[in-house]
Amino acid sequence: MEEIIQRANQRQKIALGILNKLDLIKKWGEVGEVHLVGATAYNLMVSHDIDIETFCDIPSPENVFKVLGDLATHRGVVEIKFHNYLNSPFRGLYSKLTYLDADHDEGTQWNLDMWLFPSNHNGPLSRDLVGFMDKALSDRSRKSILGIKEHLVKLELNYPSVFIYRAVLVDGIEGIHHFLEWMNNQDVNEPFKLEKLGKVER
Template sequence: MNSLKRAFHKKQQAEKILRELQLIEKWNEIGDCFVVGATAYDLIVTPDIDLETFCEEINPARIMKELAVLLGNPNVLELKYYDYSKSDFNGHYFKLVYQVQEVHWTIDMWLFSNTREGALSRDIVPFMKETLTMETREIILDIKEALMKKKQDFSSVFIYQAVLEFGVNNVNDFLEWTITHNTKVPYHWRPKSMYLN
């Protein structure tokens, strides 16, 4: 099984988890929820799901009340909340861990104000879906898997940028690329072609 097929199976698992927990429906009760990151792009390597929700009135306690109900599900192992509103992230973070057999899925959920500016995965989803090809998707997945084997951790946004804007096509070239490019988060990558729109 190649990296594309592995990612496809993980995407199916992610969608099943979202349906079972009705997370998108819960978040849509308070704002506009978007599936972002690797799940949105069919680029899942590690078992992670990312959501961003935007609303007028920030009320973390309201969504925590909804999410706390999920602790009654025997497969939900953990639920945490962090207030990052005074940091560069400028948002509220919720983490849920869900077990599928022996695999622990981490669900990262951010709550932002509608007026928030800066690094938002939501903004690059249309670009990624339109730009990715089977070839570039496989290159990205192969780099992600190679980095995992090497136990080297980089935010996926830098892999996307390196492959799609700089033509990087393997893990060694990516590691060389990181020497001369910013790989610190939070980082707001706006693909060059987005400036033309």
Template structure:
């Protein structure tokens, strides 16, 4: 199986899970749900789905109703929330664990935030990153993410891979490790592709 085939299969499974849980439809009762992260860019390697939901005034109980419906599905094996409104994240975080029929456990991360959230927000990266991607950078990103996943104890925010490949021409896992050592970033980031920033 090629890296593209793996990514496409993982992406298709993600959308299947979203349909089974009717997750976008359920969150529409609360606010405006937006699929973000690797699923939005079709750069999926890991079994993780990310969403942001925007509303007038986030409150935990609204999300509980969504989770209450989803946990009725036999493949949902865990659910939790954390109120982080008073932190730099300024949102309410919900998580579900979903065990797919093939035995693989998926993590669904969902953030409920206000429409006027000051950012940075993942929604603001979706279109710029999709515009900046090429066949070459897509392949490099997928290969690096795959090797990160296969490296015990190594955890890297995907946005660092995107920045390294798209802005700094990193094309291999070894090159990425060198790049990361020189870019020891932490916390929230407002990064967007350099080509997009030049046109802003």
């Protein structure tokens, strides 16, 4: 099982290297307050996905394209998408960057999901999970989560990661079979409640 931690460590190292190559944290930092979130922040990476949330007083498309314009000329960037969700319940601006990593694994494709939110955003945010995850994770629970994630990839099944975290950290689920049984009783459309992880102690 130590190999599963090593694989996650290696993915995180590559992810942080990509962020450094693109100078992404600095670029978003010129727009607002930047937070690296999701599996990269928790060191629970299995998929090649990196998530960033940025907060500023008044988000605008101009803010986003100031960043995207610089990124478009980078040799590793092969696709950029943008969607304005300010007038939806998401209340944010979403952009997605596809990066082809020529330095590892014969050009692995990485997806970078980036949100720009207003500073007073009051909906569910990945930013608010980082502190709880840091407190809740142990070596055992980290291995359990990574094991479930890797098995789901092999089975070509996709569930929101927050359900995996809740299953392991709150309900003590271990192993892919127990997780799939547990998921049969979950509503994947139910909003994730932060306090369910906030009660967990390391």
